[in-house]
Amino acid sequence: MTQSFIHIESPNYLRLQDLPTPPDWPGIFGNDNRLALEIGCGVGDFMLKTALDQPDTNFVAIDFYNKGCDKTCRRIDRHGVTNVRVVRDEARAFVTERIPKGSLSAVYINCPDPWPKKRHRKRRLVNKEFIEFLLDYMVPGADFFFATDFDDYGIDVANALPGIAALENQFGIDLYRHEFPGYHLSKYMRKFMAEGKQIYFMHYKVR
Numbered sequence: 001m002t003q004s005f006i007h008i009e010s011p012n013y014l015r016l017q018d019l020p021t022p023p024d025w026p027g028i029f030g031n032d033n034r035l036a037l038e039i040g041c042g043v044g045d046f047m048l049k050t051a052l053d054q055p056d057t058n059f060v061a062i063d064f065y066n067k068g069c070d071k072t073c074r075r076i077d078r079h080g081v082t083n084v085r086v087v088r089d090e091a092r093a094f095v096t097e098r099i100p101k102g103s104l105s106a107v108y109i110n111c112p113d114p115w116p117k118k119r120h121r122k123r124r125l126v127n128k129e130f131i132e133f134l135l136d137y138m139v140p141g142a143d144f145f146f147a148t149d150f151d152d153y154g155i156d157v158a159n160a161l162p163g164i165a166a167l168e169n170q171f172g173i174d175l176y177r178h179e180f181p182g183y184h185l186s187k188y189m190r191k192f193m194a195e196g197k198q199i200y201f202m203h204y205k206v207r
């Protein structure tokens with residue numbers, strides 16, 4: 001399937017080819033506030049609300065979906081938000097090349113593609129190995145948030161997280177919760193909830 005490519009004109013869109021490895025994030029944002037990452041921002045509704053709640057955090061929202069990056073930029077531009085930058089890239093490559101180690105104060109991953117077929121499961125982005133990879137880029141005390149509507153994905157990740165010694169569950173003994181007051185709902189969460197599905201929320205902190 002060919003996708004029409006949208007040229008994104010936004011002061012908050014960072015073209016990958018213009019970004020050094022790693023970029024000077026304080027220089028880009030004009031301050032040295034803490035840095036947080038949303039992987040797979042989709043249309044950016046979660047990012048907008050979360051960034052408005054936390055004006056003293058610099059957010060990088062990434063997605064490899066060009067139209068999503070465009071929609072995210074339009075949304076944050078419309079609201080005059082200055083603490084979000086959007087990049088079109090693949091998550092693992094982006095983190096490896098553009099995030100300094102030990103610099104992220106939070107990572108948000110909401111409703112990543114579930115790859116429901118058994119034989120496709122290995123294509124899922126989030127698993128123990130990926131979370132351990134992210135840990136290198138996070139600061140002590142950093143937050144890790146994961147949400148999915150897909151039972152099998154939710155349960156898999158919920159079971160993997162307690163095996164990562166560097167992380168501490170913020171939901172006590174609950175491996176996941178279906179409600180997370182204060183955490184914004186994304187477009188996909190709302191869509192799935194309207195279909196009667198439950199969301200699996202997880203919240204851990206780096207020790």
Ligand SMILES: C[S@@+](CC[C@H](N)C(=O)[O-])C[C@H]1O[C@@H](n2cnc3c(N)ncnc32)[C@H](O)[C@@H]1O
Pocket residue numbers: 039040041042043062063064065068089090091092109110111112113125186187188189
């Ligand atoms: C089902 S959508 C969810 C979008 C949004 N987080 C939400 O909850 O509404 C999954 C998004 O993750 C993006 N995505 C999946 N894997 C990715 C990866 N490895 N790197 C960057 N983006 C990815 C897809 O392009 C898509 O926009």
